[in-house]
Amino acid sequence: MAPFHQEHEPLGGKLVTKTTVVCAILALIAAFLLAKRMVLGLGSVTNLNNGFPWGIWIAYDVVIGTAFACGGYAMALVCYILNKGEYHPLVRPALLASCFGYTLGGVSILFDLGRWWNAWHILVPQYMQPNSVMFEVALCVMSYILVLWIEFSPAIVSKVPALRPHKRKLEKTLFVFVALGCLLPTMHQSSLGTLLVVLGYQIHPLWQTPLLPVLFLSSAICMGFSIVVFEAVLGSAGFKRSIKHEMPQLAKIARIVQGFMVAYLVLRFGDLIVRGELGAVFNSGLRSLMFLIEIVLFATPIVLFSKQSNRDSRKGLFIGAVAMLLGGALYRLDAFLVAYDTGPGWHYFPSVSELMVTFGIIAAEVLLYIVFVRKLPVFYTHKLTAEDLAAAHEK
Amino acid sequence: MAVNRRDFLKGAAGGGAALATAAVATAPAQARENKPMPPNAVGLLYDSTLCIGCKACVAGCKEANDLPPDFNTAEQLWDTPIDIGPKTFNVIKLYASGTAEHKDQEENGFAFVKKSCMHCVDPSCVSVCPVSAMTKDPQTGIVGYDPDICIGCRYCVLSCPFGVPQAEYDTPTPKIKKCEMCRHRQAEGKIPACAEVCPTGATVFGPIAAIDAEIARRRAMVPGETATFERRTLGSGDVHEKAAPKYLEHVYGEKEVGGTQFRFMSSVEFEKLGMPALRDKSYPSDSEGIQHTLYSGMIAPAVVFAGLVWAAKRASHVEDEHPEE
Ligand code: SF4
Ligand code: SF4
Ligand code: SF4
Secondary structure, three states, X not given: OOOOOOOEEOOOOOOOOHHHHHHHXXXXXXXXXXXHHHHHXXXXXXXXXOOOOOOHHHHHHHHHHHHHOOHHHHHHHHHHHOOOHHHHHHHHHHHHHHHHHHHHHHHXXXXXXXXXHHHHHHHOOOOOOOOOHHHHHHHHHHHHHHHHHHHHHHHHHOOOHHHHHHXXXXXXXXXXXXXXXXXXXXXXXXXXXXXXXXXXXXXXXXXXXXXXXXXXXXXXXXXXXXXXXHHHHHHHHHOOXXXXXXXXXXXXXXXXXXXXXXXXXXXXXXXXXXXXXXXXXXXXXXXXXXXXXXXXXXXXXXXXXXXXXXXXXXXXXXXXXHHHHHHHHHHHHHHHHHOEOOOOOOOOOOOHHHHHHHHHHHHHHHHHHHHHHHHOOOEEOOOXXXXXXXXXXXX | OOEOHHHHHHHHHHHHHHHHHHHHHHHHHHHOOOOOOOOOOEEEEEEOOOOOOOXXXXXXXXXXXXXXXXXXXXXXXXXXXXXOEOOEOOEEEEEEOOOOOEEOOOOXXXXXXXXXXXXXXXXXHHHHOOOOOEEEOOOOOOEEEOOOOOOOOOHHHHHOOXXXXXXOOOOOOOOEEOOOOOHHHHHOOOOOHHHHXXXXXXXXXXXXXXXXXXXXXXXXXXXXXXXXXXXXXXXXXXXXXXXXXXXXXXOEOOOHHHXXXXXXXOOOOOOOOOXXXXXXXXXXXXXXXXXXXXXXXXXXXXXXXXXHHHHHHHHHHHHHHOOOO
């Protein structure tokens, strides 16, 4: 047997650990709560109301969750579209995380839909409503989930003897899916921002702007890059894997994130100035505070990654990536929930059950990720020298 | 801090160029105009100065639409809706200030206002619905809802600038609830129940052209002089007399978010009555403008896709030349 990418190997190891058990329990609790929602309705589990018809399930599970799952997209952009083969070892782990992030995001939308049994209407030509940004997002996300699994499928195919003969054919056509895998997220990650444009005055001026699609897309790409850095560093600790060979690429990714964030902040403030809303930065109470926290988080990778030594250290990379991820997540949470005001008298804060479902979905993602990387050829395994091993253990 | 300035600027310039291109692409986004009034549009005219707050319309609406009582007091003795909701398509609200002695006066006065769907000319709820469950009749302009198509995403609830569509949360089979201008009654040749039962003609039904003419007639009235007002339908001939009030020049719904088919006349400022101050441009004109700019005919995505396929193919060739086998 001469598999195509021999360097990809399963990590092996135990499946039942403290982490996986905790994750499984959280996922089960979420499954129970979702069953309750199915029988008794959304109100039995969530604090949703007609002033806040979208809550944390949409804001986190879908909007933030899919942005966290942009690693596969970001890596495909640099590795295949910019043709930088050096990033290749980082692609497959990123793809896998994207598969889970998107699939579970897609599943959680179904639970949020009041009339979920009609969901297939999205695909019926006579019902399709292309003026609706949600229609575009729904179609793109559905297709992208498929595309992601196809992109990841070589890892599965090589493990299933019956499928192995088709591997070559699959790899020959894969480039079409890689291209789709770059187009679809570009469309829906920007459109997740456009979703809010139609809400007009109901979204606070610190967030409401025709640039929403640009701001959402650029921050999603950076969150994609950051999750790759985050997972590489965390994975190296969790799976006791050396990432020595990946450090130069991670440092370059940090550079890209930094550049994007400078541009993002220039656009964000430029837009506030053009719209004459700069004053709102300071006189909007809680919203001002949330906005400023976002800005500090976005500025962190800019400052941190300007230093070579930080880009070359696992700690520097990790802090910068986490700040970027938190900034992007907060930006989305703010835009969808904190900035939304449909009139006096409405309040929303997620219920405990609602939050438990969100935690359960995250736990399910982590659990599946661990199982997959232990059983399937996802990570690159580099031939480690004795010194490498010793160095890795010292850390 | 040892900032490597050249590298820093290079990275920033790259990201900046990408973002600037994207920003320019969305810039001509304001292209779409507000939608025009449908040819045979019908609507409602509500005159706050005629309303006596009897709430016959609230009861009439419930009966016509088979809606349950909406209890909000401990005793649960009678229907006490506080606002529109899943059980209530239409409410009369009270504005009161100071001693609340004088009707239709802003200081120390009071006034009533009706709340139900505005039947926007360019409705957000229709623009956002992914599956055409919310539709605007191309002839009458009535904004209707079909639960058999609806997926329950609640984007309509989120987007309506007036907070009208109401979702249900206490059932596994929730629907969206809102005023559909009694289209089921109109199909039988009847008029909306709220206009039918109104004893003072505060709510009247009619074609938009007639409503426009009636608004012009009332605007021209001399305050204090005896004037005539029709009940139920404009042109019904069922007329009563009353001293003309001093109307505001502003008629709510003529311009707001591209116009609505439900119009309001009042002596008390609309913001005091709890109606949002809205711009003339509809919100769907913004969002659809962006979408149409980016996706019209799917040309831009097709071009981008072609480029991506080319690049991805090139990358996969490189791999073929250096097989890792
Ligand atoms: S008021 Fe709201 S629900 Fe009624 S037509 Fe306008 S956008 Fe739709
Ligand atoms: S809840 Fe139903 S009617 Fe409202 S936007 Fe969604 S699918 Fe359309
Ligand atoms: S038109 Fe019909 S549904 Fe609408 S408020 Fe009047 S009575 Fe109620």
